[in-house]
Amino acid sequence: MARWSGVLGVVLPALTLLVYPIWTFPATRTQSVDVARWASAHHDRLVLTMTLNTIGVTLWLVFGAAVWAYLRDRVPVKSILPTCFAGGYIVSVTLLLSGFTAFDLLLYRRRSADTASLLYDLTFGLLAMSGMPIVVALVAFAIAVYVRGVLPAYTGHLAVVAAVAHPVLILSFVFRTGALSLEGPTITAMPAVLFAWILGTALAMPHPGHASTTGPLSGPRRGGVRVDSPGS
Numbered sequence: 001m002a003r004w005s006g007v008l009g010v011v012l013p014a015l016t017l018l019v020y021p022i023w024t025f026p027a028t029r030t031q032s033v034d035v036a037r038w039a040s041a042h043h044d045r046l047v048l049t050m051t052l053n054t055i056g057v058t059l060w061l062v063f064g065a066a067v068w069a070y071l072r073d074r075v076p077v078k079s080i081l082p083t084c085f086a087g088g089y090i091v092s093v094t095l096l097l098s099g100f101t102a103f104d105l106l107l108y109r110r111r112s113a114d115t116a117s118l119l120y121d122l123t124f125g126l127l128a129m130s131g132m133p134i135v136v137a138l139v140a141f142a143i144a145v146y147v148r149g150v151l152p153a154y155t156g157h158l159a160v161v162a163a164v165a166h167p168v169l170i171l172s173f174v175f176r177t178g179a180l181s182l183e184g185p186t187i188t189a190m191p192a193v194l195f196a197w198i199l200g201t202a203l204a205m206p207h208p209g210h211a212s213t214t215g216p217l218s219g220p221r222r223g224g225v226r227v228d229s230p231g232s
Contacts, residue, residue, distance in 0.1 A: 001062055001063075001066045002062075002063055002066035002067060002070070002201075002202055002205040003202050003203065003205055003207075004202075005059040005060070005062035005063040005066065005202070006059075006063040006198050006199060006201060006202025006203075006205075007199065007202050007203070008056070008059050009056045009057065009059035009060045009062075009063055009198060009202075010056070010195045010198055010199045010202075011056075012052045012053075012055050012056035012059070013052060013053050013056040013057070013191075013195070014195070015052050016048075016049040016052050016053055019045055019048050019049050019052070020042065020045045020046060020048075020049045022188045023185060023188050026038050026120070027177075028176060028177055029176070029177060031113075032113035032114055032116060032117035033113040035113070035116045035117050035120050036110070036111055036112070036113045036116035036117075039106050039107060039111070039116060039120075040110060043107055046103075046107055047107055050100055050103055050104055050107070053100060054097070054100050057093060057096050057097060057100070058097070060089075060093050060198065061090075061093055063198060063202060064085075064086070064089040064090070064093070064137075066205070067085070067141070067201065067205075068082055068085055068086045068089070070150065070151075070205065071085060071141070071144050071150060074144070074148060074150045075144055075148050075150070080140075081140045081141075081143055081144045082140075082144075084136055084137065084139075084140035085136075085137045085140040085141050085144075086137075087133075087136065087137075088133040088134060088135070088136030088137030088138075088140065089133075089134065089137040091130075091133035092130045092131075092133040092134035092137065093130075095126050095127070095129050095130035095133070096126070096127060096130045098126045099122070099123045099124070099125075099126030099127040099130070100123075102119050102122040102123045102126065103119065103120070103123040105119055106119040106120060106123070124172070124187060125173070127169075127187065128169040128170065128172045128173065128187055129169075129170075130169075131166035131167065131168075131169035131170065131190065132166070132167065132169075132170065134162070134163075134166055134194065135163045135166050135167060138159040138160070138162050138163035138166075138197065139159070139163050141155075141156070141159045141201075142156040142159040142160050142163065145159070151201065151204050151205070152204050154200060154204075155197070155200055155201045155204050158193070158196055158197040158200045158201070159197050159201075161193050161196075161197075162193040162194050162196070162197045165190055165193050166190060166193075166194070168180070168186060168190065169186070169187060169190055171186075172186065172187055
């Protein structure tokens with residue numbers, strides 16, 4: 001499940017680059033009336049783009065659940081790493097889907113210029129805010145990789161790169177124009193490192209029926225309590 005959901009969760013959003021690349025969306029200082037006209041003129045392509053994005057990010061939930069379960073069984077019982085990973089990951093995906101919802105409402109019917117601009121800004125604002133909780137998830141994952149050896153080291157390297165990059169998204173609320181603005185190239189480029197981590201981690205997950213060659217199991221669970229040795 002981790003392999004398929006992770007790979008498809010990257011491939012489907014990547015296909016939107018063939019439908020309507022995000023870097024061609026209107027810039028930050030675009031007039032409200034022009035945003036409304038743009039959404040109406042490219043309605044069908046944008047609907048397909050959002051459909052692919054929504055399905056892909058929804059699959060991230062399956063991928064995240066599989067990674068959480070994997071971490072849970074390979075770190076000490078009292079470790080907060082799996083919980084930090086799950087909490088940060090879920091909040092980030094929730095913000096992403098909320099941003100998609102705002103954009104879907106923009107496309108749902110013709111909007112006034114002011115409403116279209118508000119929904120457009122809300123979309124990118126929610127996407128930018130999703131960068132902070134994913135940092136919590138990625139740091140927890142990286143620690144589990146480096147300290148416990150739960151997966152190959154390169155997955156930790158990818159997590160660190162993505163964790164370092166994503167706080168930059170917060171700067172989009174400070175800069176109104178340029179590369180760091182809400183619709184600047186930074187906010188469209190940052191997801192690339194997250195995609196790289198998801199894809200790399202998905203491919204690193206062990207095949208079903210094959211024992212993991214990285215971190216050992218921390219012990220089986222009986223009645224909801226993990227046991228580290230027979231008779232414990």
